[in-house]
Amino acid sequence: KAGVTQTPRYLIKTRGQQVTLSCSPISGHRSVSWYQQTPGQGLQFLFEYFSETQRNKGNFPGRFSGRQFSNSRSEMNVSTLELGDSALYLCASSLRTSGTNTGELFFGEGSRLTVL
Amino acid sequence: SQQGEEDPQALSIQEGENATMNCSYKTSINNLQWYRQNSGRGLVHLILIRSNEREKHSGRLRVTLDTSKKSSSLLITASRAADTASYFCASRVYSGGGADGLTFGKGTHLIIQP
Numbered sequence: 001k002a003g004v005t006q007t008p009r010y011l012i013k014t015r016g017q018q019v020t021l022s023c024s025p026i027s028g029h030r031s032v033s034w035y036q037q038t039p040g041q042g043l044q045f046l047f048e049y050f051s052e053t054q055r056n057k058g059n060f061p062g063r064f065s066g067r068q069f070s071n072s073r074s075e076m077n078v079s080t081l082e083l084g085d086s087a088l089y090l091c092a093s094s095l096r097t098s099g100t101n102t103g104e105l106f107f108g109e110g111s112r113l114t115v116l
Numbered sequence: 117s118q119q120g121e122e123d124p125q126a127l128s129i130q131e132g133e134n135a136t137m138n139c140s141y142k143t144s145i146n147n148l149q150w151y152r153q154n155s156g157r158g159l160v161h162l163i164l165i166r167s168n169e170r171e172k173h174s175g176r177l178r179v180t181l182d183t184s185k186k187s188s189s190l191l192i193t194a195s196r197a198a199d200t201a202s203y204f205c206a207s208r209v210y211s212g213g214g215a216d217g218l219t220f221g222k223g224t225h226l227i228i229q230p
Contacts (some may be wrong), residue, residue, distance in 0.1 A: 004158070033217060043159075043204065045217030056217045090158060104149060105218060107158035 002027065004108035006091050012114045018079040021111045025072050025093030031055075032074040033105060034066060037088040046089075049074055050096055078113075086115045121221050122205060128227040135192045137224040139205030140185075148181055148188050149206045149218070159204065162190075192226075200228045 005024040013019050025032050034046040045058035049068035066076040072093075078085055089112075092105035123138045141148065147166045151159040165172045165181045165188065172179045178191040192199055202223040 035217075035220075042222045043220035045219060048217050058217055088156065092159075104161040104164055105151075105159070106161065107151075109158045110156075112156070 004091055004093050004106055006089075006108035006111050008111060009109065010112050010114075012116060013081050014116050015081055015083060017081050018077060019081060019113060020075055020077045021089055021091075021113075023074045023076075023091030023093075023108060025074070025091075026106055029093035029095055029106070030072050031094045031096035032068055032072065033092045033094070034074070034076050035090040035092065036060075037090060037110070038086070043090070046076065081115045083115050086113060088112050122203070122224040124224060125222070126225045126227070128229060129195060130229050131195060131197055133195055135195050135199070135226055135228075137190045137203050137226070139188045139190070139221055141188075141205070141207050141221075142186065145183075145207040147207070148179075150177075150179060150188075150190050151204045151206060151220075153202045153204065153223070155201075162203075195226075195228045197228050197230055199226060201226060 004026055007022045023032055031050045033048040035043050036046055037043045046060055047054055047066050048056040052068045063079045068074045088110045090107050090110045092107045094103050094105050121140050129135055145167055147164050149164045150162040152162055153159045163174045163177055163179050165179050167183055176193045181188045202225045204220045204223045206218045206220045208218055
């Protein structure tokens with residue numbers, strides 16, 4: 001079974017631009033979560049999607065948004081990029097069927113964003 | 117804010133020795149999970165222990181959970197060079213609206229010296 005696939009793996013943007021990151025979950029997984037990882041703040045939860053609906057959202061500004069498609073693939077977008085948005089963005093999928101997601105997450109390799 | 121805090125932040129041991137990492141968390145949990153991350157890569161799930169369990173084993177891994185102290189420990193026995201990685205504990209905070217996203221600690225960076 002193929003793992004979680006994230007694209008692109010690396011990208012460089014300049015301040016003020018926007019970026020879209022893509023995530024394809026493991027086949028059959030309907031829940032997708034996004035995390036931001038930086039040396040200073042560590043791993044921080046961005047949002048979680050299940051059946052095309054955002055179920056949870058972390059404490060990030062509105063510049064960070066996401067969506068999930070009917071095939072469970074997900075995208076996240078960051079608008080008006082700031083230097084502090086430089087990070088490794090990790091996507092994870094899980095076998096959530098309904099209700100509360102309590103199980104393990106399967107992570108992709110991440111998209112490393114550098115903002116200049 | 118971090119739900120879990122790992123201790124120590126960094127640990128260097130000789131190959132073959134045992135490595136112990138600790139995690140403390142703040143609020144009630146449904147389960148606690150441990151993940152490993154090799155440098156700059158994605159996280160890999162290691163083990164999940166439920167709040168009604170006290171100890172769990174998986175290969176060379178042993179996890180304990182003490183809900184009264186809100187703490188957990190991960191023991192890696194007979195360490196190998198390939199165990200060099202960062203280890204994170206993670207748990208979910210449950211608010212009125214249900215479960216929030218998985219919250220990670222800052223991790224323990226483990227180095228296995230050959």
